[in-house]
Amino acid sequence: MFKRRLVLSFVGISMLVMSSSASAHSSVTIDPAGDIATSTPPYYDIVKAKIHATGDETGVHEAIVFSMNLAAPIPQLSSSTFFGANWLLDTNAARVGPEYNVIVRWCTTATHPRCQPGAAHWEGALNDFAAGGTQTYVSMFAVDGDAVTLWLDPQRIGSPGRFDWIGATRSRGAQPIPEDETELASFRR
Numbered sequence: 334m335f336k337r338r339l340v341l342s343f344v345g346i347s348m349l350v351m352s353s354s355a356s357a358h359s360s361v362t363i364d365p366a367g368d369i370a371t372s373t374p375p376y377y378d379i380v381k382a383k384i385h386a387t388g389d390e391t392g393v394h395e396a397i398v399f400s401m402n403l404a405a406p407i408p409q410l411s412s413s414t415f416f417g418a419n420w421l422l423d424t425n426a427a428r429v430g431p432e433y434n435v436i437v438r439w440c441t442t443a444t445h446p447r448c449q450p451g452a453a454h455w456e457g458a459l460n461d462f463a464a465g466g467t468q469t470y471v472s473m474f475a476v477d478g479d480a481v482t483l484w485l486d487p488q489r490i491g492s493p494g495r496f497d498w499i500g501a502t503r504s505r506g507a508q509p510i511p512e513d514e515t516e517l518a519s520f521r522r
């Protein structure tokens with residue numbers, strides 16, 4: 334009996350330590366459901382967006398994880414449909430506007446000129462606005478029901494210690510006004 338209690342209290346302490354370190358590396362923003370145009374499908378409606386750091390800081394498993402939850406699961410999309418989940422990052426307060434756009438999108442070259450060629454597909458991408466809009470692709474991402482997630486090597490955005498960000502969804506490539514947009518949040522690694 335004594336042993337069991339000891340084990341349980343140890344687990345309790347470990348969970349406390351883990352949860353406190355996890356929250357120190359998480360930036361979560363809750364967005365209202367139903368705040369998009371009524372003609373827009375609910376899977377463009379952001380209900381939660383999050384950025385958190387993972388890994389042991391040795392570099393091998395280190396990542397910044399960008400995630401988003403939508404008001405409805407994303408269905409099988411047609412090839413003429415564009416869906417973009419964006420995390421716009423302001424990593425440099427001295428420069429106006431966001432420096433990076435982290436992207437998970439469903440596209441073809443017809444719905445977005447910078448989409449990789451071939452049949453309609455999901456892809457991850459990173460736009461570097463400070464470098465004149467240079468775009469590179471990101472291989473680690475997941476689209477699962479109402480959740481979109483992307484894992485990024487921090488070095489690809491200059492390994493910032495902190496940055497401000499907003500989440501957005503788009504139904505057209507480079508759509509000037511997003512379908513939905515979160516409030517400004519701040520992330521600290």
Ligand SMILES: [Ca+2]
Binds near residue numbers: 366368379
């Ligand atoms: Ca919303």
